Amino acid sequence: MTRYTQANWRDDDGERYEPLLSEKASQTVEVESSALPDDLTRDSLTLPAPAEPELARHYTRLSQMNYGVESGPFPLGSCTMKYNPSFTEDIASLPAAAVHPDRPDSTVQGTLALCHRLQQYLGDIGGMDAVTLQPPAGAAGEFTGIRIAKAYHDSNGDDRSEVVIPDSAHGTNFATAAMAGYSVVELPSGDDGRVDLDALAAAVGDETAALMLTNPNTLGLFERDIEQIADIVHDAGGLLYYDGANLNALLGRARPGDMGFDVMHYNVHKTFATPHGGGGPGAGPVGVTEALAQFLPDPHVRERDGDGRGDYEYYRPDDSIGKVHGYYGNWPVLVKAFAYIARLGDAGLADASAKAVLNANYLAEQIPYEVPFGPFHHEFVASAAPQDAADVAKGMLDHGVHPPTTKWPEIVDEALMTEPTEGESRRSLDQLAAAFEAVHGEDDGTLARAPSRTAAGRIDQVRAARSPRLSWQALDSEQ
Numbered sequence: 001m002t003r004y005t006q007a008n009w010r011d012d013d014g015e016r017y018e019p020l021l022s023e024k025a026s027q028t029v030e031v032e033s034s035a036l037p038d039d040l041t042r043d044s045l046t047l048p049a050p051a052e053p054e055l056a057r058h059y060t061r062l063s064q065m066n067y068g069v070e071s072g073p074f075p076l077g078s079c080t081m082k083y084n085p086s087f088t089e090d091i092a093s094l095p096a097a098a099v100h101p102d103r104p105d106s107t108v109q110g111t112l113a114l115c116h117r118l119q120q121y122l123g124d125i126g127g128m129d130a131v132t133l134q135p136p137a138g139a140a141g142e143f144t145g146i147r148i149a150k151a152y153h154d155s156n157g158d159d160r161s162e163v164v165i166p167d168s169a170h171g172t173n174f175a176t177a178a179m180a181g182y183s184v185v186e187l188p189s190g191d192d193g194r195v196d197l198d199a200l201a202a203a204v205g206d207e208t209a210a211l212m213l214t215n216p217n218t219l220g221l222f223e224r225d226i227e228q229i230a231d232i233v234h235d236a237g238g239l240l241y242y243d244g245a246n247l248n249a250l251l252g253r254a255r256p257g258d259m260g261f262d263v264m265h266y267n268v269h270k271t272f273a274t275p276h277g278g279g280g281p282g283a284g285p286v287g288v289t290e291a292l293a294q295f296l297p298d299p300h301v302r303e304r305d306g307d308g309r310g311d312y313e314y315y316r317p318d319d320s321i322g323k324v325h326g327y328y329g330n331w332p333v334l335v336k337a338f339a340y341i342a343r344l345g346d347a348g349l350a351d352a353s354a355k356a357v358l359n360a361n362y363l364a365e366q367i368p369y370e371v372p373f374g375p376f377h378h379e380f381v382a383s384a385a386p387q388d389a390a391d392v393a394k395g396m397l398d399h400g401v402h403p404p405t406t407k408w409p410e411i412v413d414e415a416l417m418t419e420p421t422e423g424e425s426r427r428s429l430d431q432l433a434a435a436f437e438a439v440h441g442e443d444d445g446t447l448a449r450a451p452s453r454t455a456a457g458r459i460d461q462v463r464a465a466r467s468p469r470l471s472w473q474a475l476d477s478e479q
């Protein structure tokens, strides 16, 4: 098994150290005059001024002290941290892909054509009649989709107050429903990790605006009863919302629209291409059935009917829920998604989902941890018990691989939610399996101290999340 030691720069006192750019070289700029009020301005500003080699080395060192999908496998379940082919970056960086948002429709026909074609691609992939590209993330797509569902019910004079969500769902589903003004009805999973039809029938009723569901679910399990689930929700007058984060398992094989879903989002950064994580960037286009299309956000792109001003235009759908972003949405991410879909084509997309599922099943066979629920698709949730899942994750870092998502969903004890993704070779899956194997054999004392071969040791994750220091000044003022 490969031995791994991450780059580890230290100062003379042995403290971890890579100077800030402004510590390496800086220059002070005097500000002469400004139209802004005095209390908002300063007289001088110190800016980093390193020479190019110093700049290049700084970022290279930081990247060596970090771990990314270009360092090795990154099986962070649900997040889909797959390798993104660089041709999509090349296309998103073409001068023609940079367009000023305020240019009139008639001068940006190519841009609008790309939007329109991507709307159609996504509609075909999801089995949806209309797609908006506006929402800038999966979570923003959820919020947009649930607001569309609300607008639909409101337009029927149907005042509903609840959204039903399985207990295994992603946290953003609960947040979305609450932010859209609904109360959340949590649906306990059945013994097989799937939606329990009796529990569902008991949970839905006159107050149900929607059921939010991902399929396969976060355990990687296909909801085999999806047609009955759709009937139960529709019979109660509710809509079916598809959380598209797990579309990688279905791509080119099955479509949420055909399963009875009325509205869905696509996490294009997870399913197609865009390096993401740490808060961005992404895009969360939303697809809807014909009955919901009039509520899509403003602006929307459509084909124009031959008035000579170009073939495509922006317009505001009749009963639009309004703005959720602006202009072209998160444009570079959408261009990458377009490039990826166009390059792969139908056969390539179906191949991607086959490999995503094959890789997850291969890896699960190799590891020493129990996987309580199956058969699964593109991801699986193993149980680290009696080990602590967080210790297992930290231990894996010492073996040069990124760990899986841990401790979620809670229906698996000490969950290790693992999604190798379609991009990994058998060799890198074996590397992952070897890391699982090594950590499985380690004693609790060693694991509790891990990681020891990375640039940063075990960090205080709770403090990092609860009181982040987002600027150098904030850190400085605390010391």
Ligand SMILES: *Cc1c(COP(=O)(O)O)cnc(C)c1O
Pocket (backbone or CB within 6 Å): 078, 079, 137, 138, 139, 140, 169, 170, 172, 173, 214, 218, 243, 245, 246, 267, 282, 284
């Ligand atoms: C990632 C994810 C989301 C949220 O998507 P973002 O693009 O991160 O906002 C929602 N549901 C599931 C199941 C996810 O994995």
